[in-house]
Amino acid sequence: MLGARGAKIRRRGLELTLLAVHAVGYLAALFVVLPPGLAVAFFAVHQGLFGVYLGSIFAPNHKGMEMPTQRMDFLRKQVLTSRNVAGGRVTDGMLHVAMGGLNHQIEHHLFPSMPTPNLRRSRKLVREFCAEIGVPYHETGLVRSWAESLAQLRTASAPLRA
Numbered sequence: 077m078l079g080a081r082g083a084k085i086r087r088r089g090l091e092l093t094l095l096a097v098h099a100v101g102y103l104a105a106l107f108v109v110l111p112p113g114l115a116v117a118f119f120a121v122h123q124g125l126f127g128v129y130l131g132s133i134f135a136p137n138h139k140g141m142e143m144p145t146q147r148m149d150f151l152r153k154q155v156l157t158s159r160n161v162a163g164g165r166v167t168d169g170m171l172h173v174a175m176g177g178l179n180h181q182i183e184h185h186l187f188p189s190m191p192t193p194n195l196r197r198s199r200k201l202v203r204e205f206c207a208e209i210g211v212p213y214h215e216t217g218l219v220r221s222w223a224e225s226l227a228q229l230r231t232a233s234a235p236l237r238a
Contacts, residue, residue, distance in 0.1 A: 133174075136161050136221035137181035140228030141214070152211055154185035159224075160199070160215040171218065172196065182213065 106115040141157050148156070161179040163171040171179045177192030178184055183202055184195055206213040216224065 133176065133178055135225055136218060137178060139225035140221075151186065155182050155202075155206055155211050155213060158182045158185050158214075159221060160213075161218050161221050162215045163217065167218075168196075182215075 103119075106119060109115075110118060137158055137160070141159060144153070144156060158181040160182050161171060161175065162168065163179070168179075172192075177195050180195035180199055183190070183198045186202060187195070187198065190198065203213050203215075
């Protein structure tokens with residue numbers, strides 16, 4: 077079976093079956109363990125919190141990055157519109173787990189099928205290559221990435237506040 081870009085998708089039937097089994101199993105477990113009202117409430121709260129969690133992973137890597145107006149090659153498009161969220165020696169491992177490896181967003185965009193543990197290893201090569209060809213590579217801490225995102229949103233919404 078072919079995907080949207082013509083790439084062959086292997087085991088699509090198995091993937092769809094497993095997704096369906098997961099959804100049915102999740103809902104069945106909720107309604108077996110909890111009364112119907114609580115099951116619906118749990119489902120709503122769980123999905124809402126999961127959305128906030130996903131937003132906290134995706135937003136620091138993308139929001140506030142410049143969106144180029146001219147056409148760019150693949151590498152520049154991926155590097156210039158993403159930022160990596162770096163931690164120190166202690167926090168880098170925790171960030172990696174909490175963000176599912178997406179704290180290395182630039183590498184994830186350049187190599188989407190690369191196993192997550194290898195994203196961190198490829199970072200040095202990508203940074204060196206970007207420096208060599210003069211492409212800015214943006215990496216910052218988690219709190220700073222939030223501040224950059226919020227600053228850009230504030231700038232973009234300024235005409236609405238005026």
